[in-house]
Amino acid sequence: MNAITDGVQAKRDEFVTRAISNGNRNIAKEAKGATIIDVEGREWIDFAAGIGILNVGHSHPKVVTAIKNQVDKFIHPGFNVMMYENYIELAEKLCSLIPVEYKASAGFFNTGAEAVENAVKMARKYTKRNAVVSFTRAFHGRTNLTMGMTSKVKPYKNGFGPFAGELYQAPFPYMYRKPGSMSDEEYIDYSIKAFKDVFITTVDPEEVACVVMEPVQGEGGFVIPPKRFVQEVHAFCKEHGIVFVADEIQTGFGRTGTLFAIEQFDVEPDLMLLSKSIAAGLPLSAVVGRNEIVNAAEPGQLGGTFSGSPVSCEAALSVLEVIEEENLVVKAELVGEKIEEKLKELEEKYSFVGDIRRLGAMVAVELVESKESKNPHPEATSAIAQYANNSGLLLLTAGTYGNVIRFLTPLVITDEELEKGFAILEKAFESVK
Numbered sequence: 001m002n003a004i005t006d007g008v009q010a011k012r013d014e015f016v017t018r019a020i021s022n023g024n025r026n027i028a029k030e031a032k033g034a035t036i037i038d039v040e041g042r043e044w045i046d047f048a049a050g051i052g053i054l055n056v057g058h059s060h061p062k063v064v065t066a067i068k069n070q071v072d073k074f075i076h077p078g079f080n081v082m083m084y085e086n087y088i089e090l091a092e093k094l095c096s097l098i099p100v101e102y103k104a105s106a107g108f109f110n111t112g113a114e115a116v117e118n119a120v121k122m123a124r125k126y127t128k129r130n131a132v133v134s135f136t137r138a139f140h141g142r143t144n145l146t147m148g149m150t151s152k153v154k155p156y157k158n159g160f161g162p163f164a165g166e167l168y169q170a171p172f173p174y175m176y177r178k179p180g181s182m183s184d185e186e187y188i189d190y191s192i193k194a195f196k197d198v199f200i201t202t203v204d205p206e207e208v209a210c211v212v213m214e215p216v217q218g219e220g221g222f223v224i225p226p227k228r229f230v231q232e233v234h235a236f237c238k239e240h241g242i243v244f245v246a247d248e249i250q251t252g253f254g255r256t257g258t259l260f261a262i263e264q265f266d267v268e269p270d271l272m273l274l275s276k277s278i279a280a281g282l283p284l285s286a287v288v289g290r291n292e293i294v295n296a297a298e299p300g301q302l303g304g305t306f307s308g309s310p311v312s313c314e315a316a317l318s319v320l321e322v323i324e325e326e327n328l329v330v331k332a333e334l335v336g337e338k339i340e341e342k343l344k345e346l347e348e349k350y351s352f353v354g355d356i357r358r359l360g361a362m363v364a365v366e367l368v369e370s371k372e373s374k375n376p377h378p379e380a381t382s383a384i385a386q387y388a389n390n391s392g393l394l395l396l397t398a399g400t401y402g403n404v405i406r407f408l409t410p411l412v413i414t415d416e417e418l419e420k421g422f423a424i425l426e427k428a429f430e431s432v433k
Contacts, residue, residue, distance in 0.1 A: 004039050021155075023048075023396065024389045031058035034413035034421075036394070045421040048394040049408045052218070052250045055277035055332075056322045057410035063280045066318035070311050079108075079308045080300075086313040093320060094288050098272050099263045105294040107287050108308030112249035112275035113141025115285035116212065118302055119271050120145065122287065123210035123243040126296035131208040133198065133242075135172035137220030137400050140212065140247060149212065152219065152400055170198045172217065173229050176355040176366065177374065184226075192232045205236075210243035210271075215261035218250035221399035222364035222406055224357055227265050234267040243293060245271045249285070250362075253277040254323050254411055257333040257360030264359065280319050284312035328411040335418070336361040339407050342422050346429050352380050363407040366399065376401035384428040393424040 008027050026038045034057060036044040049055070056063060070086070079087050087108065095104040109115055120132055134140060134149040141147070142156060148163030150156050157163070173191035175184065182190065199205040211233060217223040237244040246269035251261035255277065262269055271289035278284050283306070287294065323329065336358050343365050347353040354368035354377075367384075369375040381403045388395035398406045409418070 002040050008039075023385070024394060033057040034410045034417045042392065043420075044392055044394055045417055045424065046394045047388075047407050047409050047421055048396045049277075049410050050281060051276070051396065052255065052408040053276040053281050055253050055255055055328060055411045056280050056319050056326075057412040058281075060280060060318075060322055060412070062322050063315050063318045066314045067282070067311055070314035073310075075311060076306070076309055078305065079310075080303050084310045084313075086310055086317060087308045090313045090316050091286075091288075093317065094274070094286060097259060097320070098288050099260060100268045100289075102268070103291045104288055105291045106289075107294060107302055108313070109285045109287070109304060110283045110306055111141070112247075112273065112285055113143045113146045114304070114307075115249065115273040115275055115287050116140045116146050116149065116247065117143060119212070119245050119273055119287045119289075120210060121302065122271065122289075122293050122296055123245065125301075126293045127209045127241065127243060129207050129209040130166045131168060131203050132166060133168045133170055133203070133208055133211045135170050135213060135217075137172055137174075137217050137223060138169070138212075138214060139217070139219030150219075168198065168203050170195045170211075172220075172223065173225050174223050175226065176357070188226045188228055191226075191229050195229075195233060196236060199236075199240075205240040205242060208240070208242045210245050211237050212245040212247055212273075214247045214249075214251065215265060216251050216256065216359050216362055218406075219398055221366065221404040222357060222359075222362055224359055230265040231267055234269075237270075243270045245269060245273065245289075247273045249273055249275045250408075251359075253319065254329040254332050255360055255408075256362050257329060257336065259323070259329055261359060261362075278319065279312045279315040282309070282312040282315045284309065284316055326412065332361040332411050335409060335411060335413060336363055338415075338418055339363045339409070342425070346426070350429055350433065352377050352432075361407070361409065361411060364398065364404050366404050368403065376403035378402035380432045381405060383432045384425075387428040387431045388424055391424050391427065393421050393428070395425070395428075 028036050029039045030037050034046045091106040094106050137151045140149040145164045147157050148167040171194045178187040234244050246262045248260050252274050275285035343356045352367050355366040367377040367381045369377050381397050385395050385397050396406050398404045
């Protein structure tokens with residue numbers, strides 16, 4: 001370390017709460033595409049993308065230009081004080097892009113957790129019901145309401161209760177961990193029944209305002225549900241007048257090989273939650289969905305001081321242009337295939353590789369003590385991530401048991417950047433052999 005790094009780290013320890021974690025304690029100086037340069041001039045290949053917020057990469061020229069142009073005009077009059085055009089333009093654009101046939105409306109907020117909270121408010125207002133159902137291993141945010149909807153206790157919920165009431169969790173299928181005696185179809189049948197049983201044993205469906213589902217669980221370990229399960233949940237919601245909410249905060253904007261992951265399950269969500277890669281790193285989130293649900297609340301009941309910042313909206317419009325112009329939806333599948341291929345090479349060499357799963361460029365590898373036991377191996381997972389983050393590769397973990405390495409590379413990543421990252425990844429795996 002040099003004096004600059006040491007000095008900044010010392011100030012971080014003195015003045016910034018320790019409750020905000022740092023997977024990598026080096027200090028960024030500049031970043032382009034999928035590469036970050038720190039203050040010491042060292043190069044870092046980014047397989048984390050700011051936890052999935054940089055599908056178009058760091059400092060994309062088109063996005064940077066759009067942000068600068070907007071800042072030169074005005075920064076933030078506040079949409080509820082005086083309107084500005086790009087807020088409305090972005091709402092119109094997203095309403096045309098979500099995979100539904102109904103008439104849609106949108107509202108903008110700041111964070112993914114805010115999108116979840118406002119969707120719950122919309123659903124409660126529309127249905128005149130109170131209960132909310134999410135799923136085991138779900139992650140929906142760190143506010144009081146969204147912590148209650150989140151599954152993992154540590155670090156997200158421990159010591160922060162009591163949480164909001166009328167929140168329930170339903171089981172979510174995990175194909176890798178299904179009972180060995182069951183076929184895939186039997187396990188899917190079992191999972192559907194287990195979901196429906198919640199509405200017999202725990203909460204009356206006529207009291208439920210919404211069911212909130214991640215099409216692919218993010219913090220839960222990139223767990224991909226069977227298509228039939230998602231369709232059955234959607235059908236159950238429709239039958240009982242429950243608002244079906246697709247949380248696309250981590251899966252959206254091309255990450256999974258379609259613009260939105262829910263497209264791959266052939267259902268129409270009533271509401272969709274968007275954030276993370278929507279604005280290339282600027283704070284913005286959205287709830288987009290059925291006009292009658294989004295508009296159920298009265299004027300003034302939704303919003304916030306910074307919600308729908310014009311700078312963020314301008315960035316988001318440019319992000320959508322980049323995704324289309326650079327065909328990033330197709331690129332996601334190609335990137336995902338390359339990561340999967342590398343992981344399969346590692347699987348052949350290391351017995352602790354248990355499962356590889358992906359949807360587009362949303363890729364994960366689950367580490368276990370042995371392929372036979374499938375017991376989680378968080379120690380190996382942590383060691384690999386630590387080695388990578390000490391050696392020039394930004395790498396994230398996930399999963400309820402902390403035994404999943406997740407890959408969220410920018411979709412604009414080059415083959416050269418991928419290969420540099422893979423070389424470090426190989427050494428990280430070798431380090432725990």
